Amino acid sequence: MPMVPKQPFNDGRPYHGSEAVQNGRLTGTTDTDHFYFFCPRCDGRHIMRVMNYEVREERMGGTTYANEEPRSEWDFILALKLHCSKCTLTDFIKIGNLGWQGGELPQRD
Numbered sequence: 001m002p003m004v005p006k007q008p009f010n011d012g013r014p015y016h017g018s019e020a021v022q023n024g025r026l027t028g029t030t031d032t033d034h035f036y037f038f039c040p041r042c043d044g045r046h047i048m049r050v051m052n053y054e055v056r057e058e059r060m061g062g063t064t065y066a067n068e069e070p071r072s073e074w075d076f077i078l079a080l081k082l083h084c085s086k087c088t089l090t091d092f093i094k095i096g097n098l099g100w101q102g103g104e105l106p107q108r109d
């Protein structure tokens, strides 16, 4: 099967998660060890599709939290494009180890 070159994430356009996914509105869970995101607009636990990803940052570990042991092996941020097939919400989130890495997450209003 021929490899198709990966297109720029979000067609090269800027992106950022909307209010729909901020401040704890986006939740999810695992079944086995696979994580699923639940649509923040739909009732119940309607699973969102992960449409694409981008490696936003990637570098040798232990640079951001240099005084924390054990040090991370690799520092990274991934951006995910999520889509709900039920309500058509399309949104973005980021996950990685350069943000909060412990303690209590402060609640924002």
Ligand SMILES: [Zn+2]
Residues within 6 Å of the ligand: 039, 040, 041, 042, 046, 084, 085, 086, 087, 088, 089
């Ligand atoms: Zn939805």
